[in-house]
Amino acid sequence: MYVAVKGGETAIENAHRLLDQKRRGATEVPPLSLAQIAQQMPLAVARVMSEGSLYDRDLAALAIKQSAGDLLEAIFLLRAYRTTLSRYCVSRPLRTESMQVERRISATYKDLPGGQLLGPTFDYTHRLLDFTLQAEGEQPQALKQDNAQQTPADIDGAAVAQQTASLSGATRLDTNAQADAAIEEAGQDFPRVLGLLAQEGLMREETDSAQAVPDITREPLDFPSNRMQRLQALARGDEGFLLALGYSTQRGYGRNHPFAGEIRIGFTEVWLEPEELDFAVPAGDIEVTECEMVNQFVGSKDQPAQFTRGYGLAFGYNERKVMGMALVDRALRAAEYDEEITSPAQQEEFVLMHCDNVEAAGFVSHLKLPHYVDFQAELELIRKMRKRDAQAGLDQEQQETDAGQVPPQKEKRA
Known part of the structure; x- marks a missing residue:
């Protein structure tokens, strides 16, 4: 109340x-x-x-x-x-294979068509405080070393931002040139790493659904949910919650042993389809982070052993979020693969109903609001219960006392 x-x-x-x-x-x-x-x-x-x-x-x-x-x-x-x-119109599905890549890595293949780009990442830093950042206007040590090899005219914010390391140690410009050549030779955009497995028939084929894509911001979630609803909820989900659930699957709660098939960060073009037009028009580029996790599937009597995937996509530079999202996405497909559901990460209602941090923070924070009447009611209830229990104790003692007393006439007859 x-x-x-x-x-x-x-x-x-x-x-x-x-x-x-x-x-x-x-x-x-x-x-x-x-x-x-x-x-x-x-x-x-x-x-x-x-x-x-x-x-x-x-x-x-x-x-x-x-x-x-x-x-x-x-x-x-x-x-x-x-x-x-x-809401004016609906966009077409993103073609992330044509992304202007800023970072692209794979933990499954060393040599990829288009190459691997480390891009901006904390992965190889030593996690030591850089005290040069305390000085106003002072550049970090890494940028100082970069600038020492450039002419003064080249040292500006834009040039510094373009100095991105690659696995070979070359600059981003050199690496991009090599990547462009490899892509042109392949005759396509940055090909998907999981496509290499699909060519061998080792990756479970994903088919497009003819079902209209539901919008969880307009239609409430229903259970059992479909994957389209789950991915929308996970994309809005709390990073920390998804990270913890993804971590739990790696520790045995979900029998999930993943490989980072591909992680890419960059800008991709958005195309809109206005109702008054019969064709799509470009609306601009957005930065997204995409992750595809590779997971083993032991197979069944109907399907051979093969790899399956978990998928994650989020706005901006959001690598940790999409990795957790991909792990949880795969865990939530347990029923689809006839796997035993034994862990929280595999239970869709538990995950989807608790991953939204706006709802979670709102419900927890409402406890700070006045609950005076509620508390007074419970306070009165506790007092009545204690009084009742105390009275029951007295009555019990009285009964035991009465039972222990023997009448005088009965004592003489005995």
């Missing part, structure tokens, strides 16, 4: 004012601009866009600034704004 409580308006207004002060911090420190947040906190922006289900870097930066860096609050703000937007 929830009871509305009136009053405290002045206190609430003061709380808002104090929040503004807390967000601003010391006034002698220059405030953060949205451009600074968008450009210098790209991973935070990517997470807010992905879990907020809205691709807009400026609005994501605004949400991060307004929430004082609380990413869950920023996701809530962006999700709330999204509900006010109109």
